[in-house]
Amino acid sequence: MNIHEYQAKQILSKYGIKVPKGKVAYTPLEAKTIAGEISLKGPWMIKSQIHSGARNKGYFLEKKAGKDGGIRQVKTRRSIAKEADEMLGSTLVTVQTGHKGKVVHKVYVEEYVKIDQTFYCGMVIDRMTPAITLLVCDSNFDDDIIRVALSSPDKILRTALNLENGATVAQVRNVLNFLNLPANSFKNLKKFIDGLHKAFVDNDATMIEVNPVGVTKRGELMALDAKMSFDDSAMFRHKDISMLRDESEYIERKLKALKYGFNYGEFDGSVGLIVNGDGISLALIDLLRQKDFDAACFLNVKGGVDKDKIAAGIKLIMTNPRVEGILINILGGFLRCNLIAEGIVASASEVGLNVPLVVRFEGINKEYAKEILVKSSLPLKISDEMETSVNDLLELMREGD
């Protein structure tokens, strides 16, 4: 689960991390008022709040939003309202949002802080160690951290932190030297890294990114931007953070699927996939691409035990207008095949089955499941092997054209 910059900054400031003064605005007028509350004189920063990094390098799809990116520096209060008006309701595209972009529903108005030096700071879980790992990089070198990682991995310092205690003094000193920070900032850097680590562990984060951290002349560190992601599996013990979920960031079908306890994702193709595992969905998408097709969406019903939720999930795929054919590939273990068969019959009788459907069952209750489908006399095809099921569906889809 991701949250917005302003929410991440609120959390981080509770852990002693300094952030610029700022507030969220939903209208241009509000933005103007907030700017006045923050300081009497500009400049101010005005920042689109969508779940994405690299917003400053993004662009808006609408003409009214102008040519500038999603993060702008503004000198006068009057132009605050103008810039806010341009951004609000417009669609921001960044390297992380995909080409469809995301609509900006709110902006964050912030004081402008004069800084001497900046650097990139991230914290992630390295699954190999496994350890919470601190990443720093001199961001004057290049703004796009992914590009740095690909072209010059040595420019990034990776430090594995102790789960309980965080960074040691020696590790902090090493970071200080790596970034060529002034010696008077050591204490602030230690406090900053400790704050990030505690915020990470306390809240079951999977990622914190501060890009950039600003260093003032006096050696003070400030989070000029902030991004946080959390472990969905741990949200049961973080009700406060669960409440920060911004539903407008999700497509409706994904939200519904999450409600049923399933994972859902969309791609650019035409095949709807219903599977019970990430591995099988990746393998099927690979296979479709090898045959010049692609998935429109996938629903992962792994762990499903509730017949009604499974039927509701299948309905999400059957009613998706971009789906021109459905492939259901279930390898029953925990999930029993008959539940899926019953779900297919229930949802098809409710919304109708208007596209080709190929079903493949293996594992627990496979024969029973097939029997249910045969009895239903739905116009579907049952296949017995993975690639055959893909071939069968593509053939039916081509016939339909």
Add this chain to the structure above:
Amino acid sequence: MSILINKNTKIIVQGITGTQASFHARRSMEYGTNIVAGVTPGKSGLSHLGVPVFNTAVEAVKETGATASVMFVPAKAVVSATKDAIAAGMETLVCITDKVPIKDMMYVREMLKDSKTRFIGPNTPGVITPGEARMGIFPENIHQPGNIGVVSRSSTLTYEAVLEIKRAGLGQSTVVGLGDDMVVGSDFIDIIDQFMKDDETKAVVAIGTLGGRYEEKLAEYYSGLKEKKHIIGFVAGNNSAYRYNVGYAGDIITRGHITMQDKRDALSEAGILTINRINYLHEELKNIMK
């Protein structure tokens, strides 16, 4: 022989009184698995599925001499159940539970450092030695005894590999699902090392997927082996699908080595036969086992 479990292994089920645990424990018993006890805190003294229930794994082991445990406990109880199993001196611990917080698994990994316990999972279909013992939720009817070891990072593709082995007219020595989660208890090398020493296992199928550098590590390990058995490798997933599911900073840590092609190349260079589609597996197996 086989690895990890066989028909003589005394096994307990942690969380045995739950609905899913009961369903699968009963199936495992019918399969011939030597399940000797169950654990559910607060239910000591009960008998469930014909075996005694204890409050802790420590008590269960003391009474029965069990050496392996399969866990069906709720996600938030995995840390305490693991602590209990380690204290009981469990050799093999298979955690079926899904949606275990990553932080909890990092604590589990810390606990395992000073123990002799081999932890498999979480979020795994389990471990099965066909014809002998089943720990977990495998559709047991697709398995048959034989000489191919299977180890996989993807639950569903494990089943797919097993079906392919059947198609080749062969069977499995032991099948191990490592678990689909970000942080798991064991990796390829932990398991393949045992397959390499197991007389029954003539060849190994290893199923990889995106994330981490497990396949690269496996390649390195295999290159360094003096005596090798054949390994056939398959890696699922393409770059864009990966980016879709995984965040920005996570990519950085792997330094761009994230495509399935990178992983496949690493495996091939080490002499591991890699296949592009999992349904090519049966043909390759037939060639190897000729």
